[in-house]
Amino acid sequence: MDVKTLNMNQFSASTTMKLFIVPLLLVLSLLGKAQSYGEIGIFGGGSYYIGDLNPGKHFQLTKPAFGAFVRHNFNERLALKLSGSFGVVEGDDAISKYNPDRNLNFKSNLTDISATFEINFFEYFIGSLRHFVTPYMFGGAGIVAFNPKGRYDGEWYELQPMGTEGQNSDLYADRNPYKRIAFSIPFGIGMKYSVSDFIGISLHWSMHKAYTDYLDDVSTTYYLNLADSSPSDTGIEGLLSDPTLAHNAGMQRGDSQNKDWYSFAGISVSIKLNYAGHKKCLNTFL
Secondary structure, three states: OOOOOOOHHHOOHHHHHHHHHHHHHOHHHHOOOOOOEEEEEEEEEEEEEEEOOEOOOOOOOOEEEEEEEEEEEOOOOEEEEEEEEEEEEEEEHHHHOOOOOOOOEEEEEEEEEEEEEEEEOOOOOOOOOOOOEEEEEEEEEEEEEEOOEEEEOOEEEEOHHHOOOOOOOOOOOOOOOOOOEEEEEEEEEEEEEEOOOOEEEEEEEEEEEEOOOOOOOOOOEOOOOOOOOOHHHOOHHHHHHOOOOOOOOOOEOOOOOOOOEEEEEEEEEEEEEOOOOOOOOOOOOO
16 A cells, blocks of 8 residues: 555544544633634535545545534634534445455444534634634534445345354454444534525545444454355355355454544535624724
């Protein structure tokens, strides 16, 4: 793989926590006396995944995503956003070509619930004539629900019940079925623009580090001796674990040291809720 390709899996846990903690340390310094206001809005865009089946190609197999959110603006610089986003992520060895001999594939619906602090670079608020546009960054915490499915012979099968890495086998007592909900750390950047007194739009790109390595159902080693077997002698569990029938138990299937990532990118439209009487800035030119 090209060393210039950004591999999100190389981010350490300490790096991820720094990306989360640093914005929080700015909260107290940004809280001021300015009046607050709220927003409600919707989001539309795309989602994709970074993991064992796609270690570093951003926006590969991007699928539609949508969501809704509420935002509380403490002042012109700091906001808290609670969002629910829904999307689909996919991975395919035949497309990423990272490990085509493995020949695995998956898709999964994602439901993400996140709370993030947003820091505006400029003193922005909806309806402002002075600072009606601003870049911003954000970070926070969330949870993600997922359910990977694999395709074989044109049919899609839920992978978690199959135990494709021996989770349901007596051979591996330490491998329990993975949970289909996980903690996540979202962070990202964006741009906000005030369209009118009560409507704002924003563009954003977020990365979410999932604290699971099973968004794609791939993490550790093969558990069956299927080398030189035939499809007629192998159950669907074995075929979904090793479609090539070219591996034996203990051979590497994934990398359990690196957790999976997912991303949402798109455009949001929000309506201002002027519950605190925030006034329009009259300083047009300064």
